[in-house]
Amino acid sequence: MKEQLKTWLLAQQDTLDKVVANASIKYYNENKAKANFQYDLKQCHIESYNLIRGKDLCYDRPNTAFSYTLWYHPRRVNTFISFFLEKIIQYQGQELVVFDLGAGAGAIQWSLGLIYAGFKKLGQTPPSITIINIDSSPFMLQYSRDYLWKELVVSYPEIDHNFKIEYEVNSWNNNKRISTANSILAASYLFDDSDNQEAISKDFLKLVEVYKPSAVLLLTSEKKATKYFPLLKQDFLKLKYTSQLIQSTQLLFNKPLTNINNIRTQLGKILNITELSRATSWYDASNAAIIFERPQLAMFEQGKPIEHLDVFNPPITIRREVTLNDNQKKAAETSERPVTIVGPAGCGKSIVITEKIKNIVEEHNYDPKIQILLTTFNKALIKKLSEWLVDVLDNDKFIITYDSGFNGATLPSCIIRFTGSKIANIRLVHFDMLPKYIGGVTYRGMVSMPLHHKIINEIIADVKKENNVTGSQYDNVLNSDFIFEEYHRVIYGLQVGISGSEKAYLNVSRIGRGNFPSLQKNSDRRKLVFQCLERYALRMHKEGVESFTIRRQYLLSKLNSNQIGFKYDYILVDEFQDCTAADFKIFYSLIKNPNNFTIGGDLAQAVHLGLAASIPRDANMATRRNFKLEGSYRLPVRISECISNLSLAINKRFSNTEGTSNIIPYKGSPPGARPIAVYGETNEQLVSKLENVFNEYKIFDLQNNCILERDYPLKNALTAKKIKIDSDSILSLKGLEKECVIWSTYIPLEFEKEALEFAYTIVTRTSGILIIAITEQTQAVYKKVLGLLNKERLIFWDKTSEDKFNSFCETYIPVEIPDEDSDENDELNSLETIII
Structure with missing residues (x-):
């Protein structure tokens, strides 16, 4: 049967050549009118050389699949059939489910379809095949489905309803309850990314261990096969799989691809893409195959039915379904020391914080007397954190109630009470509402930024007039933006205060504010700025002008004067990079034991404070445990690669x-x-x-x-x-x-x-x-x-975008932003805090 099928397949080369060419013509005619088509297609061909240079091909341009198919698709079909024909024949007459991980343009689907059609042409019963195509590029899957496969089935009508196909971007769910008892995992070049080979193989082996497929078929380069096969062999041996490495074989197809190359030549001339002038072929010299198979005796040890397959970490939708990695679990452990959880965007800091609260609550067995505060600087994030907590806590042991706004609308901030409790066991509130809900500070209306800028501009005009300032030499500090931020970051943030604090302000090291613009200690410039700050504070206080900063000042003032006797057992702060030194003092004043203080964040995202943001180094945090989380599980990998130098x-x-x-x-x-x-x-x-x-x-x-x-x-x-x-x-x-x-x-x-x-x-x-x-x-x-x-x-x-981007780019030269002086003996903590 094998030789008969081979003979039939050999006779299909010209037909397959025409099928690819016809699909290409159809795609070209449907897309050639797009303004950036020529430019994008040329870039796709230039980037396609990355594969032979040992670099990644990103598969993320609209025309990537079109470009890829005209060069690689026939080769991939040829290698799969040549290496695995004998293995597929063994499933004749059976039901077979094939998972193609990294399906691309569908070379494995084509190979299986041809074998299926060949069986029927020869009067044999083919396997009943279901193929699940999973890939990270929707462009590749779309081209496979809408162009290549549609053309193929026209030429091979033998491919009927018993050949079932699904296409999924990254994640497949077994909604149709497909039987996966006789399953194959197939992948091409899955382990060829040397930078991530260890992580990929680890995830892949977990997949095999759980689901125990009948066989695993891998295509890779000979170089990578030789390097990694011994390691994979040992891992699969532990899972009771036999292994076979096929490093060389005579590829089945070898006739010229006349139709495809004619298309390449014509497109190259029409679009002026010289890369298309190179002729392609069926031949590929760089491949090897690895077959892992479960022996007959091991067939009785069935794996779980395959419910879903992921080739990436799916977005977090249901918190309880998220499995933390070892580093995240360690960071979420309860501790008798302060904890900082630091990591880049998307590393799971917020997930870890909710996990830590769960661990605290379970360790205390849902004690109705325990009190936990969770706060951050974002209303929407508070809502997400509350949803995640509801997911992971025991629903039979708590109730949740939400705060109401001025008009009765439900707010994101909320209270979680355990069974038998009359107090807030877990209080979730964004930081700007802490003064109201925790300190009883009365809010006198909404915060209006235009009003603040108006008041500051009036004050600046008066100060300039009184001090006979007529030129522009002070404009870089005597402006509403600078005064507003100076008030928040220095007067409040560094706890300098206003009443009786002129001397303190004139001599304080304005940590993180830098000397651009310059504001030397005891200088006339700084004295002018303080006059503005003093009047600004007085007007806010007397006229009832609301600001988020003055609300915090009122709260801190009440804490400093012991007007609030209430304290929390645990406090956890997400996005700590927005906290000033004064904010941290609020937290220390609200917690019974600073060892139960946890903060999570990333100073790289300190947009509100810039270099003024830091982790406290005072006695309260002296024994802290620091956890650094790595990797961005939410940010697409190509974006992470692009911005790594910025980070x-x-x-x-x-x-x-x-x-x-x-x-x-x-x-x-x-x-x-x-x-x-x-x-x-x-x-x-x-x-x-x-x-x-x-x-x-x-x-x-x-x-x-x-x-x-x-x-x-x-x-x-x-x-x-x-x-x-x-x-x-x-x-x-x-x-x-x-x-x-x-x-x-x-x-x-x-x-x-x-x-x-x-x-x-x-x-x-x-x-x-x-x-x-x-x-x-x-x-x-x-x-x-x-x-x-x-x-x-x-x-x-397009080309214009490329040219303009390049013309805009400027070289970044790291610049140290020092403070006005380098007096390291200036102890900020020794300043008396005077809050209006």
Whole structure:
């Protein structure tokens, strides 16, 4: 039978050549009118050489599959059939389920389809085959389904209803209750990524151990097979699998691919793509095969039915279904010491914090007398944390009630009470509501930023007039933005205070605020600034002008004067990088034992405080345990790779290195593309291009899209194009993510010193697609950020976008931002805290 089938397959070479060519013609005709088609296709061909250079191919451009198929698809079909034909024949007449992990353009599906059709042509009963195609690139799967396979079945109508197909991006769920008793796991080049081989093989072996497939078929390069086969062999032997390494075989197909090469030649001339002038063939010299098989005796040891397969860590939807890794579990353990949990965006810090609360609660057996405070600086994150806690706690042992707003609306902040308790056993509240709910501070209305800027500008005008300041020499400190931040970061944040504190302010080292602009100790500049700060504080206090900072001051004042006798057993703070020294003092004043204090965050995202953010080094934290989490499990790996230099640059800016961690790309992170850079000369042109980007990348099933920072004109223009999108600030989204983020680089940056932190926080908010929108108005301060991005991990939408991006990029040179002096003997903690 084997030789008969081989003979029939050999006769199909010309037909297969035509099928690929016909699919290519159809795709070309349907897509050639797109404005960036020629540019993108050329880039796809240039990038395809990465495979022969030992580099990754990203498979994330719209035309990647088209380019890939015209060169690689016949080779992949040829190698699979040549290496595994004999193995598939063994399943004649049986039911077979094949999981193709990394299915690409469907070479394994084609191979199985041809074998299936061959059996029927020869009057034999083929296996009843179900193939599950799982891949991280929706572009590859779409091309396989809509072009290649549709053309193939026209030529081979023998492929009937007993040959079933499913296509899934990354994750497959067995909703149809398919029997998986006779199953094969197949993968091509799964272990060829040397940077991540250990992690991939570990995950793959777990898959095999749980589900115990009948066989595992792997295609790889000879070099990688020789290197890793001995290791894999030992691992599979422990799982009772036999193994076979096939390093060389005579490939079955060898005729010229006349039709495909004609298409390549014509496209090369029409589109001026020289890379298409090279002829392709069936031949591939770099392959080897590995077969792992469960012996007959081991067949009685059945694995679990395969319910689902993941080739990445799926987004967190149900907290109790999340399995923590060893490092996360260790960080979540209860401890009799203060704990800091630090890590990059997407490493699971918030998950660890909820796990730690669960561990505390269970250790205390849901004690109705225990009191825990969980706080952060984001309302939406509080909502997510409460949802996760409800998921992991015993639902029979608590009730949850939510706070109400001014109009009776339900707020994210809430109280969890254990059975038999009349107190708040777990209090979840975002930090700006702590003064009200914990300290009883009366709020006198809403916070209005325009009002604050108006008041500060009036004060500056008066101070200038009284001091005969007529020039512009003080404008870089006598402006509303600087005064507002100086009040928050220094007057409040460093606990300098206002009443009777002029001397203290004139001599304080303004940690993290730097000397750009300069504000020397005891200088006239600093005296002018203090006059403004003093009047600003007085007006807020007397006129009842609400600010988040003054609310905190009132709370701290009440704590300092022992007006609040209440204390928590445990306090946990998420996103601690937004905490000033004064904020930490509030927490110390609210906790019975500072050893039960846990903070999680990432100084690289300190957009609100910049370099003024740090982990306290005082006596309360002297015995702290530090946990650094690595890897970004939520951020797509290609984005992590692109921004790694940005992460590194930020971390070098902080002297308190305990609070930062370089972002490390994790290959198991969710699907996504490289960041997409789009340039528009006019707003209309930018919107038109962004519309095209969304049309191409909607294949990623983008549901939650957001523009950062707030850019309402762009939002309205895209909404008019029927694109559902929000616009928000990163302070609102920190700790949360969207499936697609547009970074609007031309929106003015409020605090230019924090440009790196602002940019980093924006680009790490996505769990899928990141679009970098650049225009002639792109902020100059962001051009050094663009220069830090890895261009090999960027998609330029068209030639203009590439050229403009390159012209905008500026070299980033690390700059130390010192304070006004280097007086290390200036003890901030010795200053008397005087709060108005």
